Amino acid sequence: MNMTLTREKESPAIEIDNVGSAALTEKVYETSNLNLWYGENHALKNINLDMHQNEVTAIIGPSGCGKSTYIKTLNRMIELVPDVKTTGQIKYRNRNILDQSYKVEDLRTQVGMVFQKPNPFPKSIYENVVYGPKIHGIKNKKILDEIVEKSLKGAAIWDEVKDRLHENAYGLSGGQQQRLCIARCLAIEPDVILMDEPTSALDPISTLKIEELVQELKKDFSIIIVTHNMQQAARISDRTAFFLNGEVIEYSDTNTIFSNPNDKRTEDYITGRFG
Amino acid sequence: MNMTLTREKESPAIEIDNVGSAALTEKVYETSNLNLWYGENHALKNINLDMHQNEVTAIIGPSGCGKSTYIKTLNRMIELVPDVKTTGQIKYRNRNILDQSYKVEDLRTQVGMVFQKPNPFPKSIYENVVYGPKIHGIKNKKILDEIVEKSLKGAAIWDEVKDRLHENAYGLSGGQQQRLCIARCLAIEPDVILMDEPTSALDPISTLKIEELVQELKKDFSIIIVTHNMQQAARISDRTAFFLNGEVIEYSDTNTIFSNPNDKRTEDYITGRFG
Amino acid sequence: MKLINKSHVAKKMPARLAVNTICKGLFFLATLVGLLVLAILFYRIFTQGIGSLNGDFLQNFASRKPEEAGIKAALIGSIWLMVVVAPVSLLLGVGTAIYLEEYARKNWITTFIKVNISNLAGVPSIVFGLLGLTVFVRALALDRSILAAGLTMSLLVLPVIIVSAQEAIRAVPRDLREASFGMGATKWQTILKVVLPAAIPGILTGGILALSRAIGETAPLVVVGIPMFIAFLPQTVMDTFTVLPMQIYNWTSRPQEEFQQVAAAGIIVLLILLIFMNSIAVIIRNKFQKRY
Amino acid sequence: AGCGSNDTSNSGKGNEAASDQLKGEVITDGSSTVFPIMEAVAEEYMATQPDVKVSVGASGTGGGFKKFIAGDTDLANASRPVKEEESALLDEKGVEYTELKLAFDGISIVANKDNDFIDSLTVEELQKLWIDNGKVKKWSDIRPEWPNEEIKFYSPGTDSGTYDYFNEVILEEKPMVENATLSEDDNVLVQGVEGDKNAIGFFGYAYYSENKDKLKIISIDNGKGAVEPTHETIKSGEYAPLSRPLYTYVANKSVAEKEQVADYTQFVIENAGELAEEVGYISLPEEEYQKDLDKLKELEK
Amino acid sequence: MELRKTETYSVQQMILEKKSKKKINMEKVMPKLLFFTAAISVFTTIGIILTLIFETFIFFDRVSIVEFFTEAKWLPFASAPSYGIMPLIVGTLKVTVIAAVVAVPVGLATAIFLSEYASEKTRRIIKPILEVLAGIPTIVYGFFALTFVTPVLRDLFPSLDMFNALSPGIVVGIMIMPMIASLSEDALVSVPKSIREGAYALGATKLETTIKVVLPAAISGIVASIVLALSRAIGETMIVSVAGGSTPNMSMDVTSSIQTMTAYIVQVSSGDAGYGTTIYYSIYAVGMTLFVFTLIMNLLAQFISRKFREEY
Ligand SMILES: Nc1ncnc2c1ncn2[C@@H]1O[C@H](COP(=O)(O)OP(=O)(O)OP(=O)(O)O)[C@@H](O)[C@H]1O
Ligand SMILES: Nc1ncnc2c1ncn2[C@@H]1O[C@H](COP(=O)(O)OP(=O)(O)OP(=O)(O)O)[C@@H](O)[C@H]1O
Ligand SMILES: [Mg+2]
Numbered sequence A, B: 001m002n003m004t005l006t007r008e009k010e011s012p013a014i015e016i017d018n019v020g021s022a023a024l025t026e027k028v029y030e031t032s033n034l035n036l037w038y039g040e041n042h043a044l045k046n047i048n049l050d051m052h053q054n055e056v057t058a059i060i061g062p063s064g065c066g067k068s069t070y071i072k073t074l075n076r077m078i079e080l081v082p083d084v085k086t087t088g089q090i091k092y093r094n095r096n097i098l099d100q101s102y103k104v105e106d107l108r109t110q111v112g113m114v115f116q117k118p119n120p121f122p123k124s125i126y127e128n129v130v131y132g133p134k135i136h137g138i139k140n141k142k143i144l145d146e147i148v149e150k151s152l153k154g155a156a157i158w159d160e161v162k163d164r165l166h167e168n169a170y171g172l173s174g175g176q177q178q179r180l181c182i183a184r185c186l187a188i189e190p191d192v193i194l195m196d197e198p199t200s201a202l203d204p205i206s207t208l209k210i211e212e213l214v215q216e217l218k219k220d221f222s223i224i225i226v227t228h229n230m231q232q233a234a235r236i237s238d239r240t241a242f243f244l245n246g247e248v249i250e251y252s253d254t255n256t257i258f259s260n261p262n263d264k265r266t267e268d269y270i271t272g273r274f275g
Numbered sequence C: 001m002k003l004i005n006k007s008h009v010a011k012k013m014p015a016r017l018a019v020n021t022i023c024k025g026l027f028f029l030a031t032l033v034g035l036l037v038l039a040i041l042f043y044r045i046f047t048q049g050i051g052s053l054n055g056d057f058l059q060n061f062a063s064r065k066p067e068e069a070g071i072k073a074a075l076i077g078s079i080w081l082m083v084v085v086a087p088v089s090l091l092l093g094v095g096t097a098i099y100l101e102e103y104a105r106k107n108w109i110t111t112f113i114k115v116n117i118s119n120l121a122g123v124p125s126i127v128f129g130l131l132g133l134t135v136f137v138r139a140l141a142l143d144r145s146i147l148a149a150g151l152t153m154s155l156l157v158l159p160v161i162i163v164s165a166q167e168a169i170r171a172v173p174r175d176l177r178e179a180s181f182g183m184g185a186t187k188w189q190t191i192l193k194v195v196l197p198a199a200i201p202g203i204l205t206g207g208i209l210a211l212s213r214a215i216g217e218t219a220p221l222v223v224v225g226i227p228m229f230i231a232f233l234p235q236t237v238m239d240t241f242t243v244l245p246m247q248i249y250n251w252t253s254r255p256q257e258e259f260q261q262v263a264a265a266g267i268i269v270l271l272i273l274l275i276f277m278n279s280i281a282v283i284i285r286n287k288f289q290k291r292y
Numbered sequence D: 001a002g003c004g005s006n007d008t009s010n011s012g013k014g015n016e017a018a019s020d021q022l023k024g025e026v027i028t029d030g031s032s033t034v035f036p037i038m039e040a041v042a043e044e045y046m047a048t049q050p051d052v053k054v055s056v057g058a059s060g061t062g063g064g065f066k067k068f069i070a071g072d073t074d075l076a077n078a079s080r081p082v083k084e085e086e087s088a089l090l091d092e093k094g095v096e097y098t099e100l101k102l103a104f105d106g107i108s109i110v111a112n113k114d115n116d117f118i119d120s121l122t123v124e125e126l127q128k129l130w131i132d133n134g135k136v137k138k139w140s141d142i143r144p145e146w147p148n149e150e151i152k153f154y155s156p157g158t159d160s161g162t163y164d165y166f167n168e169v170i171l172e173e174k175p176m177v178e179n180a181t182l183s184e185d186d187n188v189l190v191q192g193v194e195g196d197k198n199a200i201g202f203f204g205y206a207y208y209s210e211n212k213d214k215l216k217i218i219s220i221d222n223g224k225g226a227v228e229p230t231h232e233t234i235k236s237g238e239y240a241p242l243s244r245p246l247y248t249y250v251a252n253k254s255v256a257e258k259e260q261v262a263d264y265t266q267f268v269i270e271n272a273g274e275l276a277e278e279v280g281y282i283s284l285p286e287e288e289y290q291k292d293l294d295k296l297k298e299l300e301k
Numbered sequence E: 001m002e003l004r005k006t007e008t009y010s011v012q013q014m015i016l017e018k019k020s021k022k023k024i025n026m027e028k029v030m031p032k033l034l035f036f037t038a039a040i041s042v043f044t045t046i047g048i049i050l051t052l053i054f055e056t057f058i059f060f061d062r063v064s065i066v067e068f069f070t071e072a073k074w075l076p077f078a079s080a081p082s083y084g085i086m087p088l089i090v091g092t093l094k095v096t097v098i099a100a101v102v103a104v105p106v107g108l109a110t111a112i113f114l115s116e117y118a119s120e121k122t123r124r125i126i127k128p129i130l131e132v133l134a135g136i137p138t139i140v141y142g143f144f145a146l147t148f149v150t151p152v153l154r155d156l157f158p159s160l161d162m163f164n165a166l167s168p169g170i171v172v173g174i175m176i177m178p179m180i181a182s183l184s185e186d187a188l189v190s191v192p193k194s195i196r197e198g199a200y201a202l203g204a205t206k207l208e209t210t211i212k213v214v215l216p217a218a219i220s221g222i223v224a225s226i227v228l229a230l231s232r233a234i235g236e237t238m239i240v241s242v243a244g245g246s247t248p249n250m251s252m253d254v255t256s257s258i259q260t261m262t263a264y265i266v267q268v269s270s271g272d273a274g275y276g277t278t279i280y281y282s283i284y285a286v287g288m289t290l291f292v293f294t295l296i297m298n299l300l301a302q303f304i305s306r307k308f309r310e311e312y
């Protein structure tokens, strides 16, 4: 709906954004000149990236390159770390989220997140899933039940837990816990879903299901996923950003990145020659 | 050195152990008729598996199938969970470790472990690595320094941390933390190394390094690795065990498992048709 | 398909944020309440006592003459008391906490010990005084010594230390223990090298509260029979002594207005001692504190 | 075994010439009312005998006797004479003791400063005021011309020597008015009476004399006209029946066996009067102290 | 890379050497030693019970236990004494309830503010200051109640007596508040950060995260701190002695003078009651009651805490 507005402004990311077709889809996130410091540590350096609606954007790069830092900035989760300083802009749906007048709670209601380590609440499985809907004011038991079923199915864990919905989530295995966290995120039906290596604790079958799910979800949502698994990025994403030492080395549509990277470092990384 | 002894006994796992050459290498672990219950939950069912010296044994299987449970039984870490009951035998170097007279500390000094979630101590990087040697009585500063360098190099993290050895380990990224945990384990130079999805939090480059390292290490050590990544299992392991619902469905040399599995379920799992 | 009405959610958001802001304000006010009370207390005590607080006050023994009365015996006595209470109660308290959290099996003895400890926390201090009199002063023939009083006080503050140390030990994540065991560390090594260092902030918090309590208690010492007036200094833990709160209590019950000021000066000294102790613990605590 | 026997003529504080320096401990405990006197004595004594360690406790008259019975202390300070139960226990334990009188404490009846109608009370009126009759008491119940307002009573705690004495001579063991407010601390009572317009209360003379400007004193008429408690009227016995003696009890065995206790006790008798005055009590007539000295002499033999 | 056999040394070999040299076996010694320290708390209780029980028996020899619990009047000093403990229990409860009403909300709110809202720096400054509050001698609080809080309250409610339950109740609340704040804060802080992140990421406000996720996760520590603090309130002596008066009564009125169990014990043990008299023994009976009282309360709290505990 804000498409015209979005277009008015020249995207600063355009320089490295060489996807022709991209201009046609609506932009969800526009990051311009983002810098981030942990105290003295310059963790993100002049990031310029646009993310598009109904697409899966993958972020890859070696350990410590700033992937988690960047994705946490997208829902301002980074604020929880003391001593973090940012400059630059991140526009979500055309409003700068780094502006302090932007309410983080509003942002996070729109932008769900799945973390690297599973972090279920020390509550029952059911309570974990309905937590989000409940705080957002949904009290109807029937609707909540429906949400639970739908979300757990969506996260490919329904069959395993449907008989123990009221047991504590900490009794689940690591992989089950992570899928529960995905279900919890799906329960609030966000606009964008951020995923920080969501499948790193999952077995291939669950991973496959999640990957399929991601494909499914992108029809309605926009997904940004950090992954250490290049095959995964190649399989599921429409665009891929390659991070290195806090910089975006290359951002392009996934095919280009994997088949015909622009930058030598990207190529080296992708072919495993690097590091 | 115990080879003759080991051979005297017919391995109960021989039935599903169809690796011809395996009989020539010494057995490190021999598991026979192992059953394990978490309270009422029968998590491991009649496991029979032999692990061989100077080999990498991979354990694969879907989430919740008992991989972590089994590997934790190999160094009796499982005892930390209350209400766990086991029957059967696990022989390590020909002594039954499930026998209560077997000192777990002795066992764990021989059998190192790397966990699924990185779990560094809230201490400096240096202190993390020397923890093991120190508790075992090594106090000489020079030797400790050497151990630190060697172990960190071994875990492919030396270059990243060599200038901040005395900073807190919690300042590291997830991947860096995991590599530190691997270094910590290498510091006591164990005989066997158990790894529970050690690379699930690592980027491909670190993963590659770890994989290379595993290949390197198996010259001297025996390695048992749980992984959700079938490519990884295929790349680095000599033998692979496929777990499902607490049972060993198939155990064979890795080539056989991946190219010509015996069991329909293994094939389905490996080809991703399954779940 | 959509079960969640976004516009509904959005409409509710301002109210939720307002509630959050209001509660934050309330929480902040609650925090201020404590600080405000402290400020009033300090103001009253300082304006009353500062005039009597001088070198002589610290140098002199107690006296019937308010202008000559000093705090020396009580101040030194309180310090001696801490010298006994701090190590005894911390060793016993942390030891017990370790036993309960790390070694104790789930059986009736453990349950009994736990219930017993939380119950002891509620036993009024004066009853501990009766115990100390019977056991330490009489049965063990320690007389009205620093040791007897110190042991009595140690038992009194023990539950506070145990309970907070237990909580602190329990809060150490399990995977840290696993990491240590995985290295072949024994249980005791794991406790000593991993669990205790990680639990130190919590243990110290409990320790501060406990020692603060010990330094301000009067009733049990009265029962144990610690004298109120003494004009000599103890040389060993077997000597008799007096402590600050007893001296202060004594002065506040005097009819002469001047003694009220002397009492206030005594309170200032006690507060300074308290703040000094707390600062040491806080420094240690901040050095160790980490959020997992 | 006495040491000071050659010097008994010496009165006042100048004991230092008396004998060689003594060593050892003197342990005294008991009444908190007596404590200020004993503290003053100990303070002075230690100036002359720095190597004698005198400690003074204040665990109450009852607590003091308990320790005295157990043999923990050399002197037990008391704000009342020893009770039957206690002396029975002392006999049982074979503790022989000598009672010494130290000073007087005049119990003062006070009202709020704003009370403009009350000046004096007779003993009967006191009884009418303080003895419970099951009804709410008003000033007009005592004298019809007084206001028709409810009286607020303030009294020391039931377990204090002051209450005990009041109970004996005024209440004559009948129950005190039920709505009386009791407190253990006389300073607290001062606050109470000061802040309460219809208050009446009683406590030790020292607490009145230190707070004269905040309180209104009530004279007591014991048949010979109204007498206000003052230093003189208490000392002379004119202020009756509300002045009570304060005591210390010394263990005979301690006096006989411990030189420093004998010396200290003598010092107590010689200086109690003067020092009691300093801390707000009233000294006894001189002959009372002389009697005590003679008793002590007997013990030392 | 040759990790195992270095020219100079082998770690495993060194470990073996060190192991053979170890003299005492800490693993065997420590549990026993620690069990012994844990047993000391039990000995303490046994000691207390033994100290109390003999005198309590003597007391109940003279006063019927039925009278003790059913009589509505506590008049031990009257010529016709009456020993009904209810008035003392009522007095204790009044003070404890008032203290709880003050301390629990304020203490918890402070704990939440410090652990969830305040910056690290604020936390580090405020927490130690609050801990100073916990260390102020109770006698100081007693006079604070009498000479400051009571007059202020009397200005607000002129019908308030000079001695009452309200003022010492509030001040006892102030005294125990830091205990709740400090220990609860510790419990809150030790809830893993990742759990909070999970809630924030769903758009939960800080408040919602705190109330619905963090508090429940920390509940056992919080309950423990409250029980500890309330036990202290029940056992508090000096404040109630100074500002509460010493008139035992059964009324539920908080504006009039009271006496608590502890205040009675202090009154007698620092007072003038003859050793060996019934009054003297009565303090042991009251002490025993107090002991049983706190026991019941603690059992209740344990039950609650166990019921609500969430493992993480
Ligand atoms: N809380 C923090 N305080 C200080 N430095 C931090 C913090 N978190 C991360 N860093 C540093 O910032 C850099 C980027 O970290 P980040 O966690 O974003 O990496 P990552 O790409 O997600 O790595 P991984 O794949 O290992 O998770 C690293 O060098 C890390 O050490
Ligand atoms: N502490 C425990 N108490 C009770 N049940 C448990 C416990 N830990 C694991 N389980 C159960 O035992 C089964 C096997 O769990 P395990 O952690 O071994 O799985 P896994 O194969 O390692 O899975 P993942 O790949 O997700 O880590 C699961 O059903 C799990 O729910
Ligand atoms: Mg990361």
Ligand SMILES: [Mg+2]
Pocket: A173, A174, B067, B068, B069, B116, B196
């Ligand atoms: Mg696992």
Ligand SMILES: O=P([O-])([O-])[O-]
Pocket: D030, D031, D032, D033, D034, D059, D060, D061, D062, D078, D079, D159, D160, D161, D162, E270, E271, E272
């Ligand atoms: O302390 P007293 O016995 O004098 O009340």
